[in-house]
Amino acid sequence: MPLLGVVGKTNVGKSTFFSAATMVEVPIENRPFVTIDPNIGIGYVRVPCVHVKLGLPQCNPIDGFCMKGWRFIPVKLMDVAGLVPGASEGRGLGSQFLEKVSRSDALLIVVDASGSTDEEGNPVPPGSHDPTEDVKILLEEYVNWMFSQILKDWKSFSMKVDTSGESIEDALYKRLSGFKVKRDQIKLALDELSPPSKLSKWSQADIKSFIDKVVEFKPKVIVANKADLPQAESLIERLKEQLPYKVIPTSAAAEMILRKAAKEGYIEYVPGDADFTEVKTLSPKQKKVLETIRKNVLEKWGSTGVVQSLNTVVFDEMDMTVVYPVHDVNRYTDTEGRVLPEARLVKKGITVREFAGLIHSDFQKHFLYAIDALSSRKLGGEHRIDREMVIKIVSAKK
Ligand SMILES: Nc1nc2c(ncn2[C@@H]2O[C@H](COP(=O)(O)OP(=O)(O)OP(=O)(O)O)[C@@H](O)[C@H]2O)c(=O)[nH]1
Ligand SMILES: [Mg+2]
Incomplete structure (x- = not known):
C-alpha cells in the first residue's frame, strides 16, 4: 500500500486534510505547530468499481469499500509537523519533519491557497501571502537536507563504488534506498544530467544537481487548500502558472463537514462527488453551512479536492x-x-x-x-x- 506524506508549511490545513481523508480525529487549530508527532491513517482513492462493468449486482470488499458503484481503495496517509524556513538546519521541528517526508512514496504538498498564513504559519489577512513561495521553500529545504545527509559519507562511499566497479545507478539506488527513491527516478536524473562516470569525480555541484533532480522526480501534487475562500482564486492561478506540478483546488474543511454530515445521516455524499443530497431536515444554520459549501466549493471547483488529490498522486504521478x-x-x-x-x-x-x-x-x-x-x-x-x-x-x- 503506498504511503503518502501530507506535508507543507505549518498551519495550512495538513491535519484537516488528513482528518477529512481518513476520518481520524486529530487536533486542529489556527496556530503554528499544532501537530508534533505524525498521525498515520488510511485514506482512499476512488475508481469506478469493476463490478459494474461486469454487470454484477454488488461486490464484497474486505479492504476498502464500494459506494454507489465507486470502489474506494486504501492508501496510507501520514500527517506530519509543519515546516518553517531553515528546517534543514534544524529550525522548528526541522529534520524530524524531513526524515518523515523521506519515508513516504509520494508527497501531498498542502499550501494555504488563500494566502492567510505568513512564512512562519502565523495568521495574516487572506490574500497577503503567496503560497508559491512556500512550495519552493519546502522543496529547497528537502533538497538541502538530503544533500547534507549524502555529503556526510560521500568520500568513502564514492571511492568504494569506484574501486568495486559497481554501476553508479546500482550504488546510488542502494545509497538512497532509505530516502525511498525509486530506481527509475535515479535513472532519469542520471540520464538528464550526465555527470562524470566516476562518483569520486563528482563535484559538490554535481551531487546537488543530482539531488535536485531526484526530488523533482519524486511523485507529488500541490493541494491548494482553503480554496473555499475568495482570495484563493487568483493565487491558485498563480500556483498553476509558476509550478511544474499539478495543482488541485481543495477545501479540506468542506470535505470534513460533508463527511460528518453524511455520517450523521443528514446528507448523502459520496466522497469525491460534485454534489450531495439532503436526506433529513436540516436546521437553518446547518443548511446555510452546506449551501455555502455547495456554492463556494462544489459548484466552483467541481469537488472538495480531497479525493482528487489522492487520485491524482496515485494514478497520474505514481502511475499506478x-x-x-x-x-x-x-x-x-x-x-x-x-x-x-x-x-x-x-x-x-x-x-x-x-x-x-x-x-x-x-x-x-x-x-x-x-x-x-x-x-x-x-x-x-x-x-x-x-x-x-x-x-x-x-x-x-x-
Ligand atoms: N477556510 C478554510 N480553513 C481551513 C481549511 N483547512 C484547514 N483550515 C483551517 O486552518 C487552520 C489550520 O489547520 P490544521 O489542519 O491544524 O493545519 P496544519 O497544517 O496541520 O497545522 P500544524 O500541524 O500546526 O502545522 C485551522 O484553523 C483550520 O480550521 C479549509 O479548507 N478552508
Ligand atoms: Mg497539523
Whole structure:
C-alpha cells in the first residue's frame, strides 16, 4: 500500500486534510505547530468499481469499500509537523519533519491557497501571502537536507563504488534506498544530467544537481487548500502558472463537514462527488453551512479536492493501476465466494509474476500462469500489467 506524506508549511490545513481523508480525529487549530508527532491513517482513492462493468449486482470488499458503484481503495496517509524556513538546519521541528517526508512514496504538498498564513504559519489577512513561495521553500529545504545527509559519507562511499566497479545507478539506488527513491527516478536524473562516470569525480555541484533532480522526480501534487475562500482564486492561478506540478483546488474543511454530515445521516455524499443530497431536515444554520459549501466549493471547483488529490498522486504521478485478484474467473470470487474481495494498487509495468509475489511469496515461487478474467486469456509470468485487470494466479502449490 503506498504511503503518502501530507506535508507543507505549518498551519495550512495538513491535519484537516488528513482528518477529512481518513476520518481520524486529530487536533486542529489556527496556530503554528499544532501537530508534533505524525498521525498515520488510511485514506482512499476512488475508481469506478469493476463490478459494474461486469454487470454484477454488488461486490464484497474486505479492504476498502464500494459506494454507489465507486470502489474506494486504501492508501496510507501520514500527517506530519509543519515546516518553517531553515528546517534543514534544524529550525522548528526541522529534520524530524524531513526524515518523515523521506519515508513516504509520494508527497501531498498542502499550501494555504488563500494566502492567510505568513512564512512562519502565523495568521495574516487572506490574500497577503503567496503560497508559491512556500512550495519552493519546502522543496529547497528537502533538497538541502538530503544533500547534507549524502555529503556526510560521500568520500568513502564514492571511492568504494569506484574501486568495486559497481554501476553508479546500482550504488546510488542502494545509497538512497532509505530516502525511498525509486530506481527509475535515479535513472532519469542520471540520464538528464550526465555527470562524470566516476562518483569520486563528482563535484559538490554535481551531487546537488543530482539531488535536485531526484526530488523533482519524486511523485507529488500541490493541494491548494482553503480554496473555499475568495482570495484563493487568483493565487491558485498563480500556483498553476509558476509550478511544474499539478495543482488541485481543495477545501479540506468542506470535505470534513460533508463527511460528518453524511455520517450523521443528514446528507448523502459520496466522497469525491460534485454534489450531495439532503436526506433529513436540516436546521437553518446547518443548511446555510452546506449551501455555502455547495456554492463556494462544489459548484466552483467541481469537488472538495480531497479525493482528487489522492487520485491524482496515485494514478497520474505514481502511475499506478488497479488489479482485482480472484480465485474463480467465472464468478469473480475468492475461495470463500466473496465477489471481487480485493482491489490492489500496483505500479504499471510490473509483471504478472511480480504481482503474484505481492499476494503471497508462494504464488511467485510456484507460479505457473495467470488468467485474465475479462478476456479468459492465459498470461505468462513476464506479461506486464499496464491497465486495470481482474486476474487469477495459478500456481503449482496451494
Ligand atoms: N477556510 C478554510 N480553513 C481551513 C481549511 N483547512 C484547514 N483550515 C483551517 O486552518 C487552520 C489550520 O489547520 P490544521 O489542519 O491544524 O493545519 P496544519 O497544517 O496541520 O497545522 P500544524 O500541524 O500546526 O502545522 C485551522 O484553523 C483550520 O480550521 C479549509 O479548507 N478552508
Ligand atoms: Mg497539523
